Amino acid sequence: MTVAVTAGGRARTTSLRHRLAERGVDRTLLLLAPALAFVLVLFIYPFAYGLQLSFTPAEGGGALANYREFFSDPYLRNTIWKTLGLGLPAALLNVLASVPIAYLMRGKVRGKRTLTTLLVVPITLGTVLTAQGLLMYAGPAGWLNKLLIVLHITDQPLPLVHNWTGVFLSLVITGFPFAFLLTLSYLSGIDPSLEKAAATLGAGPWERFRRVTMPLLAPGLAITFTLSFVLAFSVFPSAQLVGKPAGQTRVLSIAAYDAAFQKFDYSMGCAIAIIMAVVMLLVIALVMVWRATLYRGSTGGKG
Amino acid sequence: MATTIAGPASGRARPRWWAVAVWLVVGFFFLNLLALVASVVVDSFGTRWFGTWLPEAFTFHWYSDAWREFGLSSVLLVTLEVAVVVVAVSLLIGVPASYALARREFPGKRLVMVLFVLPILVPPITYGIPLATLLYKLHLAGSMPGVILANLVPAVPFVILTMTPFIEQIDPKIESAARMCGASTRSIFLHVLTPLLVPGILAASILVLVRTVGMFELTFLTAGPSSTTLVVALYNAVFAAGIRANQSVDAMAAIYTGSMLVLLVIALRYVNPTQLVTRPREEPAE
Incomplete structure (x- = not known):
């Protein structure tokens, strides 16, 4: 602002700044700039770059050549079903199993902190260690099979690793604690006095669960399911290590990785990554549409 | 029981x-x-x-074997370097942003929040492949800077989502009072805000540390021979099973388990278990 500026000009600039400040836009917002630039450059731009790359196939043949190849080659196309065939049952089991356990733990229960702490362990250890552990423990000479033979449940060691079962087990080991902790935090957000009110009105335990808790919990369960599904859907290390990466458990992420970093066809790799994102979004959208039909009011609690 | x-x-x-x-x-x-x-x-x-x-x-000899065969001293050093740099940079970028998000309501704030939630919601392998492709094209992947950049992508939003609710609960009147008593922005920041932020920053950094040490996908996609972290080295050893004795692979797995458990014990002193695995704040209101 120089002295030469007329009074009218000054008034206009101050008023603009003032108006912006009133809407919360001032210099403090500059603090956002580095983080915003970071996410745009390293997250949004790579996605856009990958999308564009997927439409410029390495071997020519038009913009859609990669996608056409993916959907016409059964070996590639079936990776979608294999991924869904692992991710959906695993996520469903994890969410369904966590409801009764979280229901028991919703109040002040002894050992709650211990249990939640223990449950964090498999998640922090991660899928690579889980995979190696499964190979040892559930392998043909592992303790699990030995025990099953000693107990005469089976004569032959059960094939629990290097197939679908192995990956499924690893998804349950890392996914169940995750689903449980989320469900527990949603359940703790439901006001317990609602249930007490239902009890005073004569509702039994099962009725209270079915008619009071469950409807309030359902939207939270939809979110839990979505996050568990996303987690299980992007399975990579365990599908490689305890699965059969060339056959039964050739999931989308393996196909994408192979294309991009084994065959060095980055264009195809990005195309598969995009297909993976789209399939995931479709499932999430379906769950969210279902969630929109549920009760969405207050749960009366702190959540 | x-x-x-x-x-x-x-x-x-x-x-x-x-x-x-x-x-x-x-x-x-x-x-x-x-x-x-x-x-x-x-x-x-x-x-x-x-x-x-x-x-x-x-x-005990599998441990010395594993230490030698897998070059664990350099692997551990790389893991430590990556983790420390990621924590430091993500705090530097994330904390100011969380301050702005906690203190201001502005048009487009929801969009900005969505932008910050996305890198945590989208599984790493999905955006990791295009990201690694881009980093290879820029000759950044296969080295430490590439690994660090890739690991920062979920770390920065994670710091923001941990710190924003933390800053929201610090009463803005404290800052106003300091300013009224004549403190400059600099001294407000150094003497008023920073001491109040320490617990939150501690929690955020330990969360990012645990997640970075355990982060497999992004490191795996961008690491070269000299920038392999412990979890990727473990994966490579398990994947190439048969080349080396299974016991030395297990020795490395035990070292990994041990270091993760140590981190976990430290982490649980500062944060509650749920924070370690889920987004620190519940689903943004819809």
Whole structure:
């Protein structure tokens, strides 16, 4: 602002700044700039770059050549079903199993902190260690099979690793604690006095669960399911290590990785990554549409 | 197990059959989990283990083998460097942003929040492949800067989502009071805000540390031979099983488990378990 500026000009600039400040836009917002630039450059731009790359196939043949190849080659196309065939049952089991356990733990229960702490362990250890552990423990000479033979449940060691079962087990080991902790935090957000009110009105335990808790919990369960599904859907290390990466458990992420970093066809790799994102979004959208039909009011609690 | 059988909040201590069944299932889960980790640890100490319940004899030499064969001293050093740099940079970028988000309501704030939630919601392998492709094109991947950049992508939003609610609960009147007493922006920041932010920053950094050390996908996609972290080295060893004795792979797995557990014990002093695995704040209101 120089002295030469007329009074009218000054008034206009101050008023603009003032108006912006009133809407919360001032210099403090500059603090956002580095983080915003970071996410745009390293997250949004790579996605856009990958999308564009997927439409410029390495071997020519038009913009859609990669996608056409993916959907016409059964070996590639079936990776979608294999991924869904692992991710959906695993996520469903994890969410369904966590409801009764979280229901028991919703109040002040002894050992709650211990249990939640223990449950964090498999998640922090991660899928690579889980995979190696499964190979040892559930392998043909592992303790699990030995025990099953000693107990005469089976004569032959059960094939629990290097197939679908192995990956499924690893998804349950890392996914169940995750689903449980989320469900527990949603359940703790439901006001317990609602249930007490239902009890005073004569509702039994099962009725209270079915008619009071469950409807309030359902939207939270939809979110839990979505996050568990996303987690299980992007399975990579365990599908490689305890699965059969060339056959039964050739999931989308393996196909994408192979294309991009084994065959060095980055264009195809990005195309598969995009297909993976789209399939995931479709499932999430379906769950969210279902969630929109549920009760969405207050749960009366702190959540 | 028996000690944990207790009634729900209502205070009735009468265990019901389904409650018992649920606890049995939980117990079964943990028993298997324990056996899973134990079989790795036992094998890493065993000499020969074939067809019996326990190895024939016990030894420590797989650990020195693993340490030498996998170059664990340099792997651990890389892991530490990556983790420390990621924590430091993500705090530098994330904390100011969380301050702005906590203190201001502005048009487009929801969009900005969505932008910051996305890198945490989208699984790393999905955006990791285009990101790694881009980093290779820029000749950044295969080296430390590439690994650090890739790991920062979920770390920065994670810091923001941890710190924003933390800053929101610091009363802005404290800052106004300091300013009214004549403090400059600089001294408000140094003498008022920073001391108040320390617990939050501590929690955020330990969360990012644990997540970065355990982050497999992004590091795997961008690491080269000299920038491999512990979890990627472990994956490579398991994947190439047969080249080396399984016991030395297990020894490395035990080292990894040990370091993760140490981090976890430290982490749980500052944050609650749920924060470690989920987004620190519940689903943004819809």
